[in-house]
Amino acid sequence: MEKITLVEAENLSKAGNILHAFLGRTGGVSPPPFGSLNVGHHVGDRGENIEKNLSIIAERLGIDRSRLVVCNQVHGNNMVHIRDSAMCGMGRYSADAIITDKRGIALCVLTADCVPIIVVDRDGRVAAIMHAGWRGTLKEVVPLTIRRLKTLYNIEPRELIAAIGPAIGGCCYRVSATLMEGFRTAFQKAPGMDNKARSIDLKTVNGWQLQKEGIKDVDMTNTCTACSVDSFFSYRKEKTTGRQLNMVMLKE
Numbered sequence: 001m002e003k004i005t006l007v008e009a010e011n012l013s014k015a016g017n018i019l020h021a022f023l024g025r026t027g028g029v030s031p032p033p034f035g036s037l038n039v040g041h042h043v044g045d046r047g048e049n050i051e052k053n054l055s056i057i058a059e060r061l062g063i064d065r066s067r068l069v070v071c072n073q074v075h076g077n078n079m080v081h082i083r084d085s086a087m088c089g090m091g092r093y094s095a096d097a098i099i100t101d102k103r104g105i106a107l108c109v110l111t112a113d114c115v116p117i118i119v120v121d122r123d124g125r126v127a128a129i130m131h132a133g134w135r136g137t138l139k140e141v142v143p144l145t146i147r148r149l150k151t152l153y154n155i156e157p158r159e160l161i162a163a164i165g166p167a168i169g170g171c172c173y174r175v176s177a178t179l180m181e182g183f184r185t186a187f188q189k190a191p192g193m194d195n196k197a198r199s200i201d202l203k204t205v206n207g208w209q210l211q212k213e214g215i216k217d218v219d220m221t222n223t224c225t226a227c228s229v230d231s232f233f234s235y236r237k238e239k240t241t242g243r244q245l246n247m248v249m250l251k252e
């Protein structure tokens with residue numbers, strides 16, 4: 001079987017007590033166009049393939065399959081606060097951000113071009129994962145989640161580190177004039193927006209949002225999912241395709 005594609009952020013790898021992974025599409029059992037490590041329901045793949053893929057991932061990462069949290073992602077800014085393992089499961093909540101201070105629970109978001117963002121504190125006491133496409137970016141899912149971390153756990157942004165995983169790059173994300181205008185109006189002089197090419201680099205804009213909230217240590221992968229469809233699912237490039245898993249867990 002093909003190897004699993006796994007991207008890790010340097011700063012998160014160095015942090016204590018954290019397990020994280022930005023996975024790609026290889027190493028699973030789903031046939032084309034979901035080949036092969038698809039974990040997304042509602043894309044047309046068979047449920048049994050998804051189950052098998054989740055087991056492959058759990059084994060590879062050394063996590064308990066029953067302790068995954070995957071939300072029904074709705075391109076909003078809602079957040080789920082996981083308070084105990086009884087809250088784990090697939091599709092139980094509609095949200096695009098998940099946070100916890102409980103150990104041994106794998107917080108996940110699924111992507112195919114959208115931006116996966118992981119935030120933890122340096123000591124590995126809290127973890128958050130977010131999913132941001134253009135809608136979530138405009139709805140400020142990242143800044144809102146950082147502020148909720150502060151409210152709930154009294155953790156200052158300077159204690160946090162963040163990583164942005166593989167997502168569509170500005171190279172492949174040309175947008176409508178209306179959307180370009182919407183981003184300009186919302187984010188003014190933020191980097192990652194090219195008026196002339198009418199393209200947006202969502203990773204860069206989300207990285208800017210993280211830094212604006214006071215997080216200095218932000219790791220960003222250069223990988224563009226649409227440029228790398230051998231390794232990653234890309235909705236923009238392929239339309240009918242799978243979803244890859246991105247995960248963070250506070251180690252037990």
Ligand SMILES: [Zn+2]
Pocket residue numbers: 168169170171172224225226227
């Ligand atoms: Zn690209």
